[in-house]
Amino acid sequence: MTSSRRLSTVILPIHRWNQGGRPLWVRAEELGFHAAYTYDHLAWRTFRDGPWFGAVPTLTAAASATERLRLGTLVTSPNFRHPVTLAKELITLDDVSDGRVTLGIGAGGNGFDATTLRGSAEEPWTPRERADHFEEFVPLLDQLLREPTVTQEGRFYSANEARNIPGCVQRPRLPFAVAATGPRGMRLAARYGQAWVTTGDPKLFESGTPDQSVEAVRGQIARLGAACEEAGRDVSELDKVLLTGFTPGSPLESFDAFVDFAGTHFELGFTEIVVHWPVPDSVFELDTPLFERIATEALAQFG
Numbered sequence: 001m002t003s004s005r006r007l008s009t010v011i012l013p014i015h016r017w018n019q020g021g022r023p024l025w026v027r028a029e030e031l032g033f034h035a036a037y038t039y040d041h042l043a044w045r046t047f048r049d050g051p052w053f054g055a056v057p058t059l060t061a062a063a064s065a066t067e068r069l070r071l072g073t074l075v076t077s078p079n080f081r082h083p084v085t086l087a088k089e090l091i092t093l094d095d096v097s098d099g100r101v102t103l104g105i106g107a108g109g110n111g112f113d114a115t116t117l118r119g120s121a122e123e124p125w126t127p128r129e130r131a132d133h134f135e136e137f138v139p140l141l142d143q144l145l146r147e148p149t150v151t152q153e154g155r156f157y158s159a160n161e162a163r164n165i166p167g168c169v170q171r172p173r174l175p176f177a178v179a180a181t182g183p184r185g186m187r188l189a190a191r192y193g194q195a196w197v198t199t200g201d202p203k204l205f206e207s208g209t210p211d212q213s214v215e216a217v218r219g220q221i222a223r224l225g226a227a228c229e230e231a232g233r234d235v236s237e238l239d240k241v242l243l244t245g246f247t248p249g250s251p252l253e254s255f256d257a258f259v260d261f262a263g264t265h266f267e268l269g270f271t272e273i274v275v276h277w278p279v280p281d282s283v284f285e286l287d288t289p290l291f292e293r294i295a296t297e298a299l300a301q302f303g
């Protein structure tokens with residue numbers, strides 16, 4: 001993956017494909033975005049009671065509707081995924097897209113994904129349990145995507161002669177963009193990631209300041225660097241991806257505000273900034289002309 005400054009978008013899977021969904025992905029390519037991602041959830045926050053489609057089928061359709069745009073998840077988690085079945089789906093998606101897929105992957109949260117597959121009396125995993133599962137999930141998925149046959153028995157996940165032929169179009173496998181802020185996740189990003197993803201410090205979103213957020217993210221990048229050093233990797237090998245919409249301030253209130261925000265974060269070392277495709281009457285509401293101006297003109301401000 002390259003280290004140049006890039007802009008990408010995330011398109012929520014809330015549109016029927018033949019009733020408005022397809023044109024968004026086509027338009028994302030036309031606007032020149034580096035990548036278009038989608039969320040991989042069973043349901044999500046205020047969108048729970050409306051349309052919400054599966055991430056992998058949506059991305060497969062998007063792969064057939066586009067030619068150059070990279071595609072991916074932000075992010076997939078072990079909350080309702082198993083490495084064996086996920087690997088098969090990803091290899092298929094990588095094939096359909098001719099090698100344009102990036103897997104954004106994280107430990108998951110405590111939202112609807114954490115409870116949908118569990119009985120009413122079952123408690124969702126604790127943060128430690130999510131980290132435990134993630135720590136086993138990522139290495140097994142890595143192996144499944146690299147090797148034609150895998151047998152592995154773990155505490156949470158096993159594979160018995162799992163066949164993944166012919167493997168990924170991208171070699172040795174499609175890239176992982178690992179979402180992480182804690183030490184265990186950072187170590188996984190350093191070892192297995194081709195990119196690292198953050199949304200900033202969630203503790204600052206409602207009551208923090210933009211300056212505090214910048215310092216928090218600076219600290220995250222420093223910890224990533226330490227994890228990479230421990231793993232024997234140069235931190236510059238990893239792309240650094242910021243998913244916007246979850247930090248203090250209003251970086252999308254104007255074109256200049258976004259340019260200032262993006263410039264600050266590029267200077268911190270980020271290589272990719274992701275903005276949400278506008279969704280009317282939601283937290284992602286945004287004037288379409290402003291969104292398209294950001295997509296087409298913002299990067300030119302940095303030379």
